[in-house]
Amino acid sequence: MERLERRMGLLAALPIGLLLMVSFIMPMVVIAGFAIMPQKVFELAHMPDFSSFAVIWEQGYYKSLLRSLGLAFLTTAILFVVCWPLAYGMAKVFGRFTLVITVLVVLLLFVSENIRLFGWNLTLMKGGLIEGHLRAWTGLSFETPLYTWPAIVFGMCYVYFPFMLFPLAQGIALVPDDARLAAMDMGAGPWRILFEIEMPLAAPGIVVGCLLTFVLSAGAVAEAKLLGGRSVVVLTDDVESAFTYAQNWPLGSALSLMLIVIVALIALVPISRIDLDAIMGRRK
Amino acid sequence: MVGQPFLRIENVTKRFGRFTAVDRISLDIAEGEFLTIVGPSGSGKSTLIRxxxxxxEVTEGTISLNGARIDEMPADKRPTCMVFxxxxxxxxxxxxxxxEFPLKVRKLAPEARRARALELLALLRLPADYYGKRISQCSGGERQRVALARALAFDPQIIVFDEPLSALDYRLRKTLEKELKDLHGRTRKTFIYITHSLEEAMVMSDRIAIMRAGRFEQIATAEEIYSRPVSRFVASFMGEVNLFALGSGADGAPRWQDSGITAAPGALSLVPGWNGTAMVRPELIHFVDGGKGGAEFTLSGRLAAEYALGSRVQYAITTDAGTEVTVERPFEARLEAPVGSPVRLGWDRGSVHLIAEGAGDGAA
Incomplete structure (x- = not known):
C-alpha cells in the first residue's frame, strides 16, 4: 500500500519534474559548462580550463560579488526590521484591516517593477518631482540622492517589500498567543518575549522572508541600473556586460555560477533547519 | 493575618463593550487554599482569572494580595502564574x-537553574532524563506535569489553572486530578482552578465557587454543594439529580405539581405560599416492594432503561405522570427486573433538599 502510494507520487511528480529538468536544470548545466571553457568561445566543444575564474580573481570581479552580497544583506536586514511590526499587526492585531493592507501591497505588484523604479527616478532626480518643486518654490536646491548605493538599497527595499512582509506575517501567525501570554505571566519583558518566544516560533516565516529577499536582491539588476545608474557596479552588471558588450560567455557564466553557488550555500543552511511544512499549514 | 485575607477580590466587574462578563464579584481566598471556580462556558470564569x-484589566473593583492592590500591576510583575x-x-x-524559563527571566545562574529544574522534575515524578527532551516527545500527561513544573519554578504566590485537564482522556484526567491535589498538599501553594466539571472540582478543592452569568451562585465546600445546593442551577450542574416542582397552599401542605408523588401525611410541612424545587439525588431513591418496607414519599412508574456504571447501576424510570426520574443503586443492591416492568420508588424526608424559588440569583 505504502509502496503504491510512493509510486503514484513519483508518477504525479513526473510532468513537473521533466519541465523543471528542461527549463531550469538544463540552462544551469549549460552555464556550468561554459564557466569552464576558455575565454571568449561560443561552443562547449573546447578543452575545459579555469581561465574565467583566474580572470575573476585577477581583474577584481569578486569585489562586485561582495558588493552585491553586502547590498542584499543590508536590504534583507532593513526589510526585516521594517516589516516585523507591520507583519505583527497583520497577523495579530489588525483583524479585517489586514485584508486592506494585503490588497494594497499586492496591487503594487501589478505595476511593472521597471516602471515603478522609473517613477522613483523621476521623483528623486535633480530637477525631478521633489527637487524641482523645491527649487521652483524656494530657490533652495540639494544634490540628488540617486546614483549612490543607498539609493540602490532603497529601491530594493521598495521592490522586495512584499516578499518579506507576507512570509513574516505567516510566520508570526504561527506563534500561539498563549505562549506569549505565558511568558509575560512569568515575568518576561517585551524584548525577551520577542527574542526568545516570538522570533524562534516565527522562524519558518522569518527564514522564508529573508531568503526570498536576499536571493532576489543578490540577483537584482534593475535597481542598480535605474537608481544606481552604473555608479555602483554590482555583480549582475558584470554578468550582463560579459554576455553582451564583452561577448565573453565563459566569463559571464563563471560569474553567474559563482553567484548561484554562493547564494545556494547561504540559503541551504537555514532551509535545512526549519520546518517548511509548518508555514504551509501542514503541521505534524 | 487577622482581618486581612490573603487574596481579596472586591466588587470586581469586567465589561467588554456592553457585555458584562464579570459582574461585581467579591471573594476572599485564604493562603494555601485550593479553590475551584465551576461554571458553564460563558459564565465569566475564564475572564475572572485573566x-x-x-x-x-478590571473595569471596576479591586484585587489585593496581603492587603496590597495588585489589579493595576502589569501581568509580568504580578506574583501569579497561570497554567493555560x-x-x-x-x-x-x-x-x-x-x-528554567522563569528562572532565566529572574537571571538565576545556569547551574542553579538546572538544579532547581531537576528538583521540580523529581517533585512531579518525571525522570531526570526528561530534562533534555523536546516537548513534542512528551505525552499529554507529561506535558501537563512540565507545565506545572514551570509554574512552580516561577514560584508565584498563587497558581491559577485554566482547565488544563480538559483535553485529556478520562482515566488520565482522574489520575492527574489526584496528583494535583497531592501536589497542592505538598507545596501548600494557593491554587485557583477553573473547570466546567463539578465532578473534577469535588475531587480536588477545599472550596468550590459556582459561577453563572458573571456572578457567584454559591461558594462552599464540596460536601455542602453536593448535599445543599442553593439553587436549581447549582443542583442541575451536578448532572443527574431529580428536581421536582413543589409548592404549598395557604395551610403549608405540600403540593407536588403533577409529578405523581404520594407523600405520607405530615412527612413534609412548608411555610404557607412556598414555591420552589425539591431535589432528590438518584442514589437516595430506592425501590419499594409492594406492601412491605414503605417510604415517606413514593412514586410509581416503569423501568425505561438500565445502565451499568461498574460499581453502581443507573435506572431511568418513566413515572405514571410521564416524567423522567433517575435512580442509582449500588451494584450489590441492583434491581433484577426486565425493562418495562412496573416499579415503585421511595425516599424519605432526609433525602429531600428544598430550594426556594429564585434562590441563588445574586446570592453569595
Missing part, C-alpha cells in the same frame, strides 16, 4: 529550558 493574573488550557509550553525549547 483579571487575576493581569492578562485583562493549552498549557502554552514553548515548543522550541526542551523540557528543561521550559522549566
Amino acid at each position: 483579571l487575576l493574573v493581569g492578562i485583562d 488550557q493549552s498549557l502554552a509550553l514553548f515548543p522550541h525549547m526542551t523540557v528543561g529550558q521550559n522549566i
